[in-house]
Amino acid sequence: MSDFPLLEREMNGKPLIYLDNAATTQKPLAVLQSMEQYYRTHNANVHRGVYQIAAEATDLYEAARGKAAAFLQAKGAENIVFTRGTTDGINLVAQGYLASRLQPGDRILLTVAEHHSNLVPWQRVAKQRGAVLRFLPLRPDGTLDLDVAAREITPRTKLIAVAHISNVLGTIHPIRALADLAHAAGAAVVVDAAQSVPHMPVDVQALDCDFLAFSGHKAYGPTGIGILYGKKDLLAQTEPVQYGGEMIDSVELYDSTWKPAPWKFEAGTPPIAEAVGLGAALDFLTELGMDTVHERVQDVTRYAYEKLTQLAGVTLYGPGLNQTRGGLISFNVGSVHPHDVATVLDACGVAVRAGHHCTQPLMRWLGVHATVRASFGVYNTRDDVDVLVQGIQRVQEVFLP
Amino acid sequence: MTPNLSDLYRQVILDHSQHPRNFGSLDGAVAVALKNPACGDEVTLFLDVADGVIQRAAFEGHGCSISMASASMLTELILRRPLEEALHLNREFRRLLQTGQADDPDALGDLEVLVGVKQFPARIKCALLSWNALEQAIEGIDGTGGNPP
Ligand SMILES: Cc1ncc(COP(=O)(O)O)c(C=O)c1O
Numbered sequence: 001m002s003d004f005p006l007l008e009r010e011m012n013g014k015p016l017i018y019l020d021n022a023a024t025t026q027k028p029l030a031v032l033q034s035m036e037q038y039y040r041t042h043n044a045n046v047h048r049g050v051y052q053i054a055a056e057a058t059d060l061y062e063a064a065r066g067k068a069a070a071f072l073q074a075k076g077a078e079n080i081v082f083t084r085g086t087t088d089g090i091n092l093v094a095q096g097y098l099a100s101r102l103q104p105g106d107r108i109l110l111t112v113a114e115h116h117s118n119l120v121p122w123q124r125v126a127k128q129r130g131a132v133l134r135f136l137p138l139r140p141d142g143t144l145d146l147d148v149a150a151r152e153i154t155p156r157t158k159l160i161a162v163a164h165i166s167n168v169l170g171t172i173h174p175i176r177a178l179a180d181l182a183h184a185a186g187a188a189v190v191v192d193a194a195q196s197v198p199h200m201p202v203d204v205q206a207l208d209c210d211f212l213a214f215s216g217h218k219a220y221g222p223t224g225i226g227i228l229y230g231k232k233d234l235l236a237q238t239e240p241v242q243y244g245g246e247m248i249d250s251v252e253l254y255d256s257t258w259k260p261a262p263w264k265f266e267a268g269t270p271p272i273a274e275a276v277g278l279g280a281a282l283d284f285l286t287e288l289g290m291d292t293v294h295e296r297v298q299d300v301t302r303y304a305y306e307k308l309t310q311l312a313g314v315t316l317y318g319p320g321l322n323q324t325r326g327g328l329i330s331f332n333v334g335s336v337h338p339h340d341v342a343t344v345l346d347a348c349g350v351a352v353r354a355g356h357h358c359t360q361p362l363m364r365w366l367g368v369h370a371t372v373r374a375s376f377g378v379y380n381t382r383d384d385v386d387v388l389v390q391g392i393q394r395v396q397e398v399f400l401p
Numbered sequence: 402m403t404p405n406l407s408d409l410y411r412q413v414i415l416d417h418s419q420h421p422r423n424f425g426s427l428d429g430a431v432a433v434a435l436k437n438p439a440c441g442d443e444v445t446l447f448l449d450v451a452d453g454v455i456q457r458a459a460f461e462g463h464g465c466s467i468s469m470a471s472a473s474m475l476t477e478l479i480l481r482r483p484l485e486e487a488l489h490l491n492r493e494f495r496r497l498l499q500t501g502q503a504d505d506p507d508a509l510g511d512l513e514v515l516v517g518v519k520q521f522p523a524r525i526k527c528a529l530l531s532w533n534a535l536e537q538a539i540e541g542i543d544g545t546g547g548n549p550p
Contacts, residue, residue, distance in 0.1 A: 339465035
């Protein structure tokens with residue numbers, strides 16, 4: 001794809017093969033231009049000025065909210081909160097929604113595979129309120145057993161928080177089925193969609209989730225912006241966790257009232273250019289078609305999975321090819337430490353992630369200290385995978401001669 | 402410049418990381434455990450010090466070949482050295498990684514091969530993990546030059 005300027009560069013004297021899309025994606029020209037255009041011609045603070053460019057800035061900011069609503073198939077823009085990213089969105093649900101309704105002994109249900117940002121906020125609120133964290137076990141291939149989940153969900157379960165796609169295993173979890181179980185027990189479902197929204201069609205109404213969070217920067221948009229989707233009544237019941245300008249309705253010396261959701265969650269001047277950039281990223285994805293994006297990423301992932309399985313001594317984690325999996329593959333090369341693998345690949349121009357991927361409990365569950373992870377985006381091709389495979393062969397030459 | 406893999410992964414380094422020397426714990430020794438939270442590498446360094454001299458040195462942990470090899474070579478190098486000398490070697494090693502040149506290169510022995518790490522800035526913290534533990538261990542040693550109680 002030619003519309004990603006950064007991908008033109010080299011790394012260590014080799015053409016860059018960027019395979020760390022689960023960490024962050026590169027940005028299409030349209031996103032970069034939208035932000036520059038915003039600063040060059042529309043920059044003003046939102047929701048404040050009466051002059052023309054202030055109205056333009058407000059319109060652009062609110063239009064991005066509308067684009068996010070349409071992208072997620074939400075009922076409307078009032079379901080869409082601008083956040084700093086997935087982490088920020090989950091923290092808002094933990095403190096603003098859950099904290100005030102948790103009783104001692106209530107349960108929060110997670111899986112062992114959650115990213116720290118879908119674990120630590122729940123640990124915190126559970127400690128504050130005397131609630132209990134429970135963890136759904138996974139099958140050896142990283143998939144969820146719904147029968148076990150059904151048994152684990154009790155009237156004490158107040159909330160289930162789970163990744164749509166695991167950022168290490170690539171498992172795609174059955175959100176709708178979990179949501180049905182949860183709702184039957186009166187629990188709310190929070191979806192960490194950091195890895196799904198960028199690469200597959202996501203319909204929040206079909207999933208019937210109560211909240212869903214993702215990060216703009218992993219969806220070809222800028223850093224510093226993300227989306228929290230929430231059902232309207234639940235957002236109405238959620239308290240702000242940040243207070244100040246913009247979010248208020250009227251302010252007295254000793255008391256104030258808030259705007260309705262989603263604006264009551266957006267205290268202070270928001271990241272306006274970033275919202276505009278995110279809107280442009282969602283336009284970019286919509287123009288390509290999320291089905292096409294999904295197919296492309298699936299194709300490269302399946303190809304990579306097949307190629308990596310053929311390499312002697314390479315261990316792959318997560319579901320096999322008999323399951324649909326997200327666009328990422330975690331693996332290890334014999335006993336070679338993942339950092340060493342990543343350094344050799346770096347020298348070959350291939351950018352991958354090595355480490356615990358912000359999932360330390362999952363690493364213990366897998367019985368490893370770390371893994372290498374290759375994660376794919378819309379611009380990756382089978383040729384990129386071939387370079388990855390050559391790089392891994394180079395690793396084996398250096399370390400396992 | 403294109404960093405050179407064979408400068409980084411010299412045979413001596415691979416050998417030390419695959420067959421680490423002085424690997425294990427030491428009863429009654431000073432122990433300093435350090436972790437690199439960014440990547441999860443962990444090293445616990447054990448020093449047994451008497452009369453201001455390192456009598457025994459060992460380490461435990463897990464991590465990449467650079468952190469393991471560096472720790473392994475460290476334990477060999479500092480054995481039976483007075484503490485001031487160990488600190489001098491620590492300074493020399495850090496200078497080597499920063500500038501590519503130690504003032505006293507012969508003193509570092511095999512560790513000189515880690516000079517290749519300089520071309521890989523992301524890996525310098527791996528090479529220094531056990532040395533940070535060494536600094537902390539020596540700081541913890543009491544005035545009589547022996548293990549703290
Ligand atoms: C599954 C998952 N959840 C949450 C996050 C956190 O996203 P952010 O750092 O953008 O808040 C990430 C990415 O790092 C992720 O992969």
